[in-house]
């Protein structure tokens with residue numbers, strides 16, 4: 355059941371979306387970061403000795419998937435993602451404006467949240483801050499605020515064990531995800547540079563086949579490069595003439611232009627948001643300019 359352990363750290367792999375990998379701190383204060391790997395496994399662990407604290411790396415459903423199964427545990431999160439736990443509308447608002455969502459998507463999300471997530475609004479018991487050191491008994495973890503994927507995204511550095519949990523800065527081949535309204539490309543870049551400077555033996559991440567990588571910063575640099583490669587492709591496209599955001603989205607630079615969905619989520623929406631963020635970033639750098647709904651190179 356445990357896929358990796360060091361000291362009191364236990365790493366348990368999850369399946370595909372909507373699951374993600376969990377980090378159990380099997381210490382005096384039994385704590386789980388992202389209870390989203392597997393309901394049965396998590397309940398078994400909880401049955402052996404109760405989990406007292408849930409930490410969520412951020413406010414995405416595939417990380418708080420089974421939070422509701424631990425109503426007596428404390429909930430610790432970063433303030434900038436806290437509203438996603440307090441209120442389901444705030445959760446949805448981080449992705450899109452309510453008027454952007456069609457009825458079918460809304461119905462699918464509602465069913466998923468009622469039946470699978472069993473979402474219960476919850477006031478966090480503690481708001482975690484950057485550079486805070488949490489002590490669980492033998493284990494100490496350094497909290498790192500690493501925004502970009504979401505504003506309140508956290509990573510966790512176990513200095514003594516030389517382990518870094520990067521959560522959804524997940525180092526997968528696909529590259530970083532910044533497709534929410536609240537995501538930021540520049541913050542993602544800054545956070546990744548910061549994480550690359552931390553010397554550890556092992557990187558743990560939330561997704562991907564394995565979720566366990568050697569602590570080689572090259573993994574982070576390769577992941578960062580995906581951002582710049584996407585941007586180069588976008589610039590190449592604009593070199594052929596001005597394009598609207600819809601035309602850029604249809605090109606499928608990130609998802610290949612196929613109609614894909616993940617659960618109730620249309621990936622064309624992510625493609626559109628991510629490309630829009632790239633265009634805005636290039637606009638700030640005065641490389642691209644928008645006129646009458648069309649983007650062109652300066």
Ligand SMILES: [Zn+2]
Pocket residue numbers: 412414503522
């Ligand atoms: Zn996420």
Ligand SMILES: [Zn+2]
Pocket residue numbers: 374414416417522560561
């Ligand atoms: Zn995730």
